[in-house]
Amino acid sequence: EVQLVESGGGLVQPGGSLRLSCAASGFTFSDHYMDWVRQAPGKGLEWVGRTRNKANSYTTEYAASVKGRFTISRDDSKNSLYLQMNSLKTEDTAVYYCARVGAAGRGFDPWGQGTLVTVSS
Amino acid sequence: DIQLTQSPSFLSASVGDRVTITCRASQGISSYLAWYQQKPGKAPKLLIYAASTLQSGVPSRFSGSGSGTEFTLTISSLQPEDFATYYCQQLSSYPLTFGPGTKVDIK
Numbered sequence: 517e518v519q520l521v522e523s524g525g526g527l528v529q530p531g532g533s534l535r536l537s538c539a540a541s542g543f544t545f546s547d548h549y550m551d552w553v554r555q556a557p558g559k560g561l562e563w564v565g566r567t568r569n570k571a572n573s574y575t576t577e578y579a580a581s582v583k584g585r586f587t588i589s590r591d592d593s594k595n596s597l598y599l600q601m602n603s604l605k606t607e608d609t610a611v612y613y614c615a616r617v618g619a620a621g622r623g624f625d626p627w628g629q630g631t632l633v634t635v636s637s
Numbered sequence: 638d639i640q641l642t643q644s645p646s647f648l649s650a651s652v653g654d655r656v657t658i659t660c661r662a663s664q665g666i667s668s669y670l671a672w673y674q675q676k677p678g679k680a681p682k683l684l685i686y687a688a689s690t691l692q693s694g695v696p697s698r699f700s701g702s703g704s705g706t707e708f709t710l711t712i713s714s715l716q717p718e719d720f721a722t723y724y725c726q727q728l729s730s731y732p733l734t735f736g737p738g739t740k741v742d743i744k
Contacts, residue, residue, distance in 0.1 A: 618683075
């Protein structure tokens, strides 16, 4: 079964840092681009960023709202994706999902169950 | 950035109804559009990609059409499990963006 499981969410103060993880199983993780998407409470979906695969030099893309504060990385030997979040703001409060990117614009499938990050003093 | 708008924002319908949701892009995105279904407290689920290709395992009552700037998601006969929020997403250029969502509720 193809599965993604996020972990690492929690409560953090503004200005703080947090690292989210996404454990993948059931597919060849190293072949795929992987993305992070977030959803603030009661709001819509917001794309956070992407890491490409080794064949594409693990290059990354970010939304303007997180660029310079968030870093996406991966460890193909551990089938894991990471989101390092620094300088957190209250507006970063959201459920964070990891998602596998399909080839040639095929959308995101599957998604993890999400992990809640709350930024509050 | 490419902006996506969805209409309607909210839709009240009955089981068996035919439902159509429209997604419009601020500039042409060819067929780089996906549709997702999200139920409360759950992750989104991919329904349609490349504007009109049904994801494996998704019931055939779901269909998508369109290209360029205007797209539609149609549910041919609404079932009880289809009451959810639907999002479109453009995969044409960065930053990737989602529409604001259409909530389909029970009449």
